[in-house]
Amino acid sequence: MPYVYAFDHQHRTPPMQQKDLLGGKGANLAEMTTVLGLPVPPGFTITTDACRAYMHGGWPKGLDEEIAKHVRKLEKAMGRRLGDPADPLLVSVRSGAKFSMPGMMDTVLNLGLNDQSVEGLAGVTGDERFAYDSYRRFISMYGRIVLGIDGDRFEHPLEHMKERTGAASDTDVTAEGWRELSAEYLAVVADATGSPFPQDPTAQLRGAVEAVFRSWNGARAIAYRNREKISHELGTAVNVQVMVFGNRDANSGTGVGFTRDAATGENTPYGDFLVNAQGEDVVAGIRNTEDLDHMKLHFPEIHADLLDIFARLERHYQDMCDTEFTIEQGKLWMLQTRVGKRTGVAALKMAVDMTQGTGSGKQRWKISKKEAVMRVTAEHLDSVLHPHLAGSGQVIATGLAASPGGAVGKVYFTADDAADAADRGEDVILVRNETSPEDVHGMMVSRGILTARGGLVSHAAVVARGWGTPAIVGAEAVKIEGSRFTVGDIVVNEGDVISLDGSSGQVVLGAMALEQAEPPAEFATILQWADEIRKGKLGVRANADTGEDAAKARELGAEGIGLCRTEHMFLAPDRLPIVREMILARTDDEEAAALEKLRAAQEADFYEVLDAMDGLPVTVRLLDPPLHEFLPSVEELKIKQATEGLSDEEHEMLAAAESWSEHNPMIGTRGVRLGVIKPGLYAMQVRALLAAAARLRDEGKKPVVEIMIPLTVTREELAAARGWVQAEIDAALSGTGKAKQPKITIGTMIETPRAALRADEIAEESDFFSFGTNDLTQLTFGFSRDDVESRMMPAYLEQGLLKRNPFETIDQTGVGELVRMGAKLGRSTKPKLKLGVCGEHGGDPESIQLFYDAGLDYVSCSPFRVPIARLAAAQAVVGTSNSTK
């Protein structure tokens, strides 16, 4: 297999389907070149295979020769030679991984310039200023990226030169200024590296390609992939492309364009454009951009061509595309395209719109409802569910609405300060002139992002939208000075609170209230289509402990409760003293009296939950947490004992707390083990539940009760627990006619590795399983979530020792294997065993796919995640049917 493909290589498979090999950018450049016939500057792609080979064994054998061959082809096609002192060919070298990683990896432009060819460029263009501007850009870019020289070492001479020559901005700098700066830059390189700047373009090219390979494993790229859940194994492709210059003259320009509005989803092309500029000027947001209407004024014909290309791209990709383009001396070149990122609102609107059809006649195209459902991600839904600012406040600035949603927090001016503050538990708003990949760790933890510069496709805007973090960019009134910013007379110091409305672009002084957003109409449409797809295949329930939560969950589409925890009921301030009475009881009678009080309280709780879910199943988990959680802290009592002394009651409490305290309570006396040690407890809970169900039936309602035993490890244990439950049911129902009997099933959590390994036995005693993947993850890894998530997990993710936080996305091959095993073994005993999952993985799309593939009947998650789970469940159903085609 070759390591290099020209953009015009005639692939057997359409290049857009070969992103694994060519990377996203390379695949789309080839697609535009060979399939769509669009004006793309010629070039070639070095494959991800080459990058992987490089990562595992250094520079691949034969790659130099392949590159040289393709360079010769380029030179022949363009009639220019790389490094030609008279008329040099210049190329760009850009990374291009399978998945877009905006700004995360390196790019080198203007490659091929050296002390001779810069003169040739000046000669053929008749523009010495342009040639030396290009050269100094190249030296500094190459110096930073390939040679690893600190960017400041190039920044200072530039400022110094501008001062010296009295140039207010770059456009004021003369040819002589750029020439002097180029010489200074060459000296910087020689000083920093101990060697002269490489003059041989072949060496330059190899250096740049290797730098792109290396950047795949740069810290910021790794952090990004961890955040975005992209495999570290993929590697990046490298695209080498003939340079075209948007900064050639006033008849040139560069821009980025979206075929539809990426923020609202409106079917209106949108873009940012700069006359006489290179692409990096647009993306970095260094100069404020103009929109496409403005471009139309300068370049009416090219504007029309561009819109035509947009339409062709949309039809071809059957989706909204984003593009980069350059006009060089009146000619339009397409530098890149891809299916565009979009806000949640836009994703919903586009998905629904595209099912209606676009274009006319033969050019008309549309997508199916199923495809529409696949187009919307969990993050999209999440973002439209984001809160927004409520009421009105003092608007001190308005910028571009880059990422919707409201955010309130304390202002910090560097990513490090933001990260520190977030670690202290503060809500943070990161305020920057512009952001760069170096700021990602601070952006990740911020509630909102505000920049003074940049457009809607600036780094800050793209990243924030991807994460659903509210953001305002290009708020030019904001002047940052050290650890404060001013807007006119108003001073906002570090730590002061502001509020951002990412949907309107308004910056408000002080804290505003946050209110839940009303999702757009398409939200309901997409979810309805999702429900149609998953119906009968994968149910969605909610985890809810109160009538209120249950009602909310039902409103959001939950089809039952997968986990009703009963401990929250125990912790209510009016219950806790009774729970303590029960624990402290010295005689069976005292214990029974306390249990009876609890029973009455629990009955009321259960009544509300069952009422809210009338007709839908409610899985009630009997008491799970260790009893010491209901007692005061031993440490506090002991300190009080040593200082003030304890009352008799406190003495008793201390003795109880000490006796119930455990070294590792997570794997101590909890779950069904409590039931064994205090059998009256579970019996009480069942009585309360039966009484609540009976009341509802008397009122003509249809309670559907599922009683769930937690933390089972052996069949014998479950048989015993089932016995206690069944005894209460039998007692409660004796004398009740069959028709009057509520529907009650008894099942267990599968949350220990042993339960999964012995699920065939355990199924004998169980009407249903609910996989408790939180505990299962804790035990399979030996990770105490409370202890490792803050201390260890960040280091593990950063160093790639774990690909994901397994508490967020299920560990496919370890914990997931136990889920598959448990499901298969359980069904081997009882083919119709009902299987579900509760715990946070039940709301995570990737985990939902695994659960569906493992044969589970439903997932259960927090009420707020129910819409996302409904969508993800549908996508899992489609994904599986696609993959089995």
Added chain:
Amino acid sequence: MPYVYAFDHQHRTPPMQQKDLLGGKGANLAEMTTVLGLPVPPGFTITTDACRAYMHGGWPKGLDEEIAKHVRKLEKAMGRRLGDPADPLLVSVRSGAKFSMPGMMDTVLNLGLNDQSVEGLAGVTGDERFAYDSYRRFISMYGRIVLGIDGDRFEHPLEHMKERTGAASDTDVTAEGWRELSAEYLAVVADATGSPFPQDPTAQLRGAVEAVFRSWNGARAIAYRNREKISHELGTAVNVQVMVFGNRDANSGTGVGFTRDAATGENTPYGDFLVNAQGEDVVAGIRNTEDLDHMKLHFPEIHADLLDIFARLERHYQDMCDTEFTIEQGKLWMLQTRVGKRTGVAALKMAVDMTQGTGSGKQRWKISKKEAVMRVTAEHLDSVLHPHLAGSGQVIATGLAASPGGAVGKVYFTADDAADAADRGEDVILVRNETSPEDVHGMMVSRGILTARGGLVSHAAVVARGWGTPAIVGAEAVKIEGSRFTVGDIVVNEGDVISLDGSSGQVVLGAMALEQAEPPAEFATILQWADEIRKGKLGVRANADTGEDAAKARELGAEGIGLCRTEHMFLAPDRLPIVREMILARTDDEEAAALEKLRAAQEADFYEVLDAMDGLPVTVRLLDPPLHEFLPSVEELKIKQATEGLSDEEHEMLAAAESWSEHNPMIGTRGVRLGVIKPGLYAMQVRALLAAAARLRDEGKKPVVEIMIPLTVTREELAAARGWVQAEIDAALSGTGKAKQPKITIGTMIETPRAALRADEIAEESDFFSFGTNDLTQLTFGFSRDDVESRMMPAYLEQGLLKRNPFETIDQTGVGELVRMGAKLGRSTKPKLKLGVCGEHGGDPESIQLFYDAGLDYVSCSPFRVPIARLAAAQAVVGTSNSTK
């Protein structure tokens, strides 16, 4: 399949091989009857099938009819009818499970007596006293066992009657006395049950059989089976046998006999005998017995017959047998035989002796070395390794040496008090007149047992020998009075310390020193044979952390160290301050300085361990426990802070202790996670190890080092850790010639479920696996050992929710499944991957069988368990080859 078989039923398979069905007693009775043709009173066995059917569904259908048929056969054979008022047939009803459970289940004798037949018995025997003695025994036995009446209700009238009639002992009671007592007993039954005593012998028989069935699930039987690891599913058979009477007259008697000496193993028949007594009198140790030589005086011919039977039994069973026999009016009857229990010393001696051959001519028999190895159990070896009393002290009494070994402890007089004291952590000597099954819970926790009455086959003696608990029985000088005992003038109060020499029978006042026993010569012989069997199939290593332990382990036959923990080295008083320096270090330099100090200390430790194991592999586990274990308690520091205040250093210590404290340290930041967070730590340990190995090589020794990474969960984690280790090795060995390089391999513990599930991946980075089954058990069950073993485990075992304590014997189907999976997956990647196990299961015979079957190369256990592991390993090898035949 019938539920009932006569003893003389012609089975197709020899009955002794049908203990599953007939129980041990029934199988051997049938064997003696049909195969050996010995004089056995006729009878029949109700099978364990019937018992299991009863347990699952109540009294089995058709069983009454089968019993009736067999009773009629008995009646016909004996020419007497059950309940015949003139000449009644009397039967005994005894339990008989597959495995002997001495005294654990119920027996009813003299069944068939009622108000009429007692007169018949008096008539035909001409001995009214005998008849009424038998009747009162029957009523009280039946009352207690079948009708559940408190034994005291029968004891009081007996004492009262004896007082009233002035009878000093039972033998003084007249016929009239027994008759009156019988009448009183009938009244007791009527009063206690509200119904008259059942007069119908058929009803009596059904009641007795059912009582035996029920006794299988009696609390004491369950406790015994848990202790002895016998399945609760087996059920018991019931043997109904025609009564013969050793208490018929002076020409009658009863005894128990061993074909060899069960205490020493000498090839000398041994037994206890009583003239004119029933078997229960011998077993209960109520009367002091005579030996077989004494019996010879009374019954010379019968004695000769008995010895002949002993020889036939030994040859037939090819093992030492124990027997029960009765002489009724000059005729010898064999009531029971089985392969006899024996002390460890005896087991070793008999096993080795029997390979030499016994008997002469055609009757000569011997066993193979392999068979000899299979005859010795772990408990046997354990007992000969028991400590004995050293020096001499004040011997206050001498009894029978019932179970060897020395014991020192505080005396307690009831099983409950003994259990309470043991719970408080005291060493306990239980002192009783005699023991009964009700005392088992106190016997189990006692260091030693002393009884004032009973012989070498009394309950106390049999039970203590089985457990290897030192015991002295029949120390008649000991007079127990409430909570003290006296010997002459000496008073020993509850809580006073005494010492027992279970090998000599001497009771010593006060605490003696305990010294390790010198095992008998056969110990080495058996282990040598065991080693021959297991050589090249299953290795035995030791877990040792110091040079001293390593030397001890090597002496006991260890073939290397499977687990050298490095944390113990950290906890030494001179190291702890350095460890704290390391944890508290504020700068990298401070940390490095502390690590360097630790390195020097560790090097010395490693030198000693490697030196002691010169030429044998030593697996060193890098630091495993959470760092807070090396810091003072947060609670104590906080109390001091609240009261006296803290020094600066203590303040710092508190901050560190708080920052390193965890909710669930067992599943927190420990093992390789520490390595990730403090990478200098592992590097330091490796440097110390390499330096120690280098020194030894310089001295001409051959250190074999295996470096083990604990708590791995992902391949990436192990790859990183392997990288740190390899970097140190490379650094240390750079410039060293290949020939000079020590042999070093790098591997990991498999102790999380995930590591077992992903062992194929993990094997890619590992030269060996060591299964850490302690942690694996904790995580597979979610059992924090520190928390559940004391609180929860007893209830779980008692209620049968767990069959074994999975920390003692590996959970075959859960944790064991992960071991099998891990071994298989690991070898799928690396067919020659070395596999071992460390942790306590490595010394447990049943677990060793699983490890061998799973393909492990070695087991590792504490030095003291090494001989047992060598034996068990050989038995595993034989067991597997037997089972695969």
